[in-house]
Amino acid sequence: MTTRRDFLTVSLVATGAALAPRLAGAAGKATTKSLTTVRESSFIKAFDDYFVKTLAPEYEKLTGIKVGYEAVSVGGMLTRLTTMAETKSGPEIVHTGINWPHLFDQSLVDVSDLAGEVGRKLGGWHEQVQEVVVVNKKWKALPWGNIGQLEVYRTDWFKEVGVTKFPETWEDLLAAGRLLKKKGHPFGFEIGHGFGDNHGWMYPLLWSYGGREVDRDGKTVLIDSSETAKAVDFCRRFYQETMLEDVLGWTDVNNNKAFLGEQISCTNNASSILVVAKRDFPEIAKVTDHALNPNGPKGRYHVLNAQGLGIMTYAPDQAAAKAFLRWLYDDKQMSRWLTAGDAYYAPFLHGYDNHPMWNAEPRYMPYKESLKTSRPHAWPGPVGHAASENVAKYVLVDMFAKACRGDATKDVIATAAAQLKQIYKAK
Amino acid sequence: MAVRPASVARPAPVAGRPFALGRAVEREGVFSWLMLVPGILFLLAFVAYPFFYGIFLSLQERRVASAGTFVGLANFAALAQDPVFWQVTRNTFVYTILATLVKMVGGLAMALVINQQFRGRNLARAFLLLPFIVPTVLSTVAWMWILDPTFSVINWSLLHSGLVKENFSWLGNKTLAMVSIIGVNTWRGLPFYGITLLAGLQTISPDLYEAAAIDGASVTQRFRHITLPVLKPVLIIVTMFSVIFTFSDFQLPYVLTHGGPANATHLFATHAFDVGMSAGVLGMGAAEALAMLPALAILIVGLTLYLRRE
Numbered sequence: 001m002t003t004r005r006d007f008l009t010v011s012l013v014a015t016g017a018a019l020a021p022r023l024a025g026a027a028g029k030a031t032t033k034s035l036t037t038v039r040e041s042s043f044i045k046a047f048d049d050y051f052v053k054t055l056a057p058e059y060e061k062l063t064g065i066k067v068g069y070e071a072v073s074v075g076g077m078l079t080r081l082t083t084m085a086e087t088k089s090g091p092e093i094v095h096t097g098i099n100w101p102h103l104f105d106q107s108l109v110d111v112s113d114l115a116g117e118v119g120r121k122l123g124g125w126h127e128q129v130q131e132v133v134v135v136n137k138k139w140k141a142l143p144w145g146n147i148g149q150l151e152v153y154r155t156d157w158f159k160e161v162g163v164t165k166f167p168e169t170w171e172d173l174l175a176a177g178r179l180l181k182k183k184g185h186p187f188g189f190e191i192g193h194g195f196g197d198n199h200g201w202m203y204p205l206l207w208s209y210g211g212r213e214v215d216r217d218g219k220t221v222l223i224d225s226s227e228t229a230k231a232v233d234f235c236r237r238f239y240q241e242t243m244l245e246d247v248l249g250w251t252d253v254n255n256n257k258a259f260l261g262e263q264i265s266c267t268n269n270a271s272s273i274l275v276v277a278k279r280d281f282p283e284i285a286k287v288t289d290h291a292l293n294p295n296g297p298k299g300r301y302h303v304l305n306a307q308g309l310g311i312m313t314y315a316p317d318q319a320a321a322k323a324f325l326r327w328l329y330d331d332k333q334m335s336r337w338l339t340a341g342d343a344y345y346a347p348f349l350h351g352y353d354n355h356p357m358w359n360a361e362p363r364y365m366p367y368k369e370s371l372k373t374s375r376p377h378a379w380p381g382p383v384g385h386a387a388s389e390n391v392a393k394y395v396l397v398d399m400f401a402k403a404c405r406g407d408a409t410k411d412v413i414a415t416a417a418a419q420l421k422q423i424y425k426a427k
Numbered sequence: 428m429a430v431r432p433a434s435v436a437r438p439a440p441v442a443g444r445p446f447a448l449g450r451a452v453e454r455e456g457v458f459s460w461l462m463l464v465p466g467i468l469f470l471l472a473f474v475a476y477p478f479f480y481g482i483f484l485s486l487q488e489r490r491v492a493s494a495g496t497f498v499g500l501a502n503f504a505a506l507a508q509d510p511v512f513w514q515v516t517r518n519t520f521v522y523t524i525l526a527t528l529v530k531m532v533g534g535l536a537m538a539l540v541i542n543q544q545f546r547g548r549n550l551a552r553a554f555l556l557l558p559f560i561v562p563t564v565l566s567t568v569a570w571m572w573i574l575d576p577t578f579s580v581i582n583w584s585l586l587h588s589g590l591v592k593e594n595f596s597w598l599g600n601k602t603l604a605m606v607s608i609i610g611v612n613t614w615r616g617l618p619f620y621g622i623t624l625l626a627g628l629q630t631i632s633p634d635l636y637e638a639a640a641i642d643g644a645s646v647t648q649r650f651r652h653i654t655l656p657v658l659k660p661v662l663i664i665v666t667m668f669s670v671i672f673t674f675s676d677f678q679l680p681y682v683l684t685h686g687g688p689a690n691a692t693h694l695f696a697t698h699a700f701d702v703g704m705s706a707g708v709l710g711m712g713a714a715e716a717l718a719m720l721p722a723l724a725i726l727i728v729g730l731t732l733y734l735r736r737e
Contacts, residue, residue: 078704078705079704079705082491082492082704082707085491085492086491086492086709103490103491103492103707104491104492105492105493106492106493107492191688192598192599192684192685192687192688193684193685193686193687193688194685244596244599245596245599245600246596246597246598246599247599248596248599248600248601248687248688248689249596249597249598249599249600249604249684249687249688250598250599250687251684251685251687253571254575257575261578385490385706385707385708388705388706388707389702389706389707389708391705391706392701392702392705392706392707393511393701393702393706394686394687394690397689398689398690401687401688401689402689405601405688405689415510418510419509419511422505422508422509
């Protein structure tokens with residue numbers, strides 16, 4: 001480039017070239033030739049691979065529509081969804097989890113018709129999932145399965161201390177943990193700021209002692225109760241007598257790493273630990289098992305984390321997106337996809353209650369059983385924006401964490417109560 | 428080389444000749460604006476627009492993917508009532524002040540050492556830049572391993588050297604977690620100080636040191652009366668940048684602790700992100716992000732005024 005005139009000419013041409021496709025696209029709407037889905041990467045690689053290498057090509061062969069797949073790193077989907085909803089651009093078909101259909105209600109297309117069709121064909125939907133995907137009587141996502149958070153433990157080390165069956169109650173688990181810690185096999189339950197493995201056991205612990213954060217009306221804060229105090233006191237003992245100090249700073253990767261590093265004998269996690277152990281640490285896999293969360297004085301609970309797919313309202317061809325979901329959620333496809341997922345996702349369709357995928361590995365069965373006692377985060381409070389704020393601010397996690405490090409029970413509950421009152425705008 | 432005035436360099440437009448775009452852009456005034464416009468547009472799009480949009484959001488009760496309602500300063504008032512916000516404020520100041528001080532002292536020491544003549548000096552300078560070059564997320568993941576209770580090389584060294592009897596919980600203990608993130612920030616930011624101060628050191632004429640040495644000045648006196656005064660403007664500028672980067676640090680604490688344990692390492696940026704992007708409370712998140720502004724503005728204005736006075 002020799003002169004300023006040359007420089008300007010090149011710059012103008014480059015700008016024009018960059019804008020040309022957009023201007024051309026605006027001139028007329030083309031027939032849908034492609035759709036894009038965005039999903040958080042699955043811990044089960046075969047699940048993602050099956051979608052990309054088998055299902056998407058099959059659909060393209062059938063309809064001529066290419067289905068792209070954008071993977072988001074684990075824990076990053078909510079941020080991606082927020083950006084997409086705010087900018088009104090991005091993939092048309094999106095992954096939803098936890099309570100996101102409520103958060104993005106206005107950005108998601110009503111898929112009640114599809115949900116009705118799928119439900120009718122496959123034995124009907126489990127009732128509890130409707131709480132997280134149905135907003136104002138409209139289905140905003142089609143769930144494909146739950147990621148359960150259960151107890152993952154070392155059968156050999158439990159046997160060493162005379163525990164041959166996983167303890168039924170939290171108190172019994174504490175007793176076993178004391179013995180195991182003395183033997184050099186502490187427990188490791190996440191009490192830090194991760195995205196799932198902390199709430200995964202803390203909500204069930206609170207609920208099983210009868211504690212609740214907020215009432216169904218979303219206005220009455222219930223955390224300051226004797227039931228919560230009992231759960232907090234238990235958690236402090238559970239931490240001090242069975243765990244590593246480090247769990248207070250753990251995020252979601254740490255307990256997987258610690259379990260597979262043979263550092264801990266029990267944690268709360270999805271089945272991904274066993275899946276990875278089978279692949280990379282077969283000796284550990286042989287002595288790893290799962291169990292339901294223990295019972296408390298007021299029952300047994302698990303958290304609900306329904307994974308689903310929804311359609312964004314900005315999708316240029318919503319009918320094409322719906323047609324794809326109709327095809328994907330047909331038994332011919334969904335059954336194969338779930339099987340590829342190695343029973344990591346527990347489906348919410350009664351037609352799959354006895355799906356053959358559960359027969360391949362009996363150790364995954366508790367994840368299916370846990371559906372009956374699964375509740376959404378912040379239950380029984382409403383599943384909406386306030387629940388998200390509550391979870392994102394780690395109100396419950398920090399209440400337990402502060403108690404574990406030695407703060408007084410009444411102080412940590414008072415702090416949590418004040419935060420919840422602000423979040424739920426309660427008196 | 429003699430430079431001709433612009434009026435001589437450009438021929439005057441010929442009367443009646445059609446307007447030519449090429450000639451217009453050849454004019455200094457037009458051309459300089461053309462060169463400036465991309466930069467200005469870039470700043471408007473990526474700095475000014477987000478900044479003013481942030482202010483706009485902070486004055487609204489605005490949940491993600493829904494319309495907002497104007498609430499004035501209510502978000503800021505709510506933050507003032509939130510004990511976690513004040514904890515985050517304390518954390519941010521402790522983190523910034525301690526990390527900046529350590530980086531300043533360490534960076535100065537680093538600069539003084541690599542300013543000396545020794546074999547492999549250039550190689551040493553290149554290696555010292557590595558922490559600054561490696562992407563933060565990548566190096567922070569490495570630090571997760573270094574600070575892991577079981578696999579930690581630090582714990583292993585301390586245990587095997589007999590200095591301690593049990594492993595430290597670097598990220599599980601609230602004090603050690605803060606020490607850890609300050610340590611990692613220092614590791615990453617030290618080269619920035621070191622290299623910038625080295626550039627400052629190299630502007631000092633060796634004659635000054637020689638004269639001082641002839642006059643009997645000790646090493647400490649030479650450092651105090653020659654090195655420090657000459658370096659002061661550079662030191663102030665580099666400190667200003669470092670404070671801004673450290674105050675608004677996000678990647679490092681977010682990856683390493685995500686603000687835990689129990690908010691002990693949550694900083695303005697990480698907490699604002701959680702509130703805005705994870706909780707979906709965009710108005711409050713924006714308000715919290717803007718809460719950084721007054722402290723940074725006071726610091727920048729103060730340092731700038733000081734520099735001008737100097």
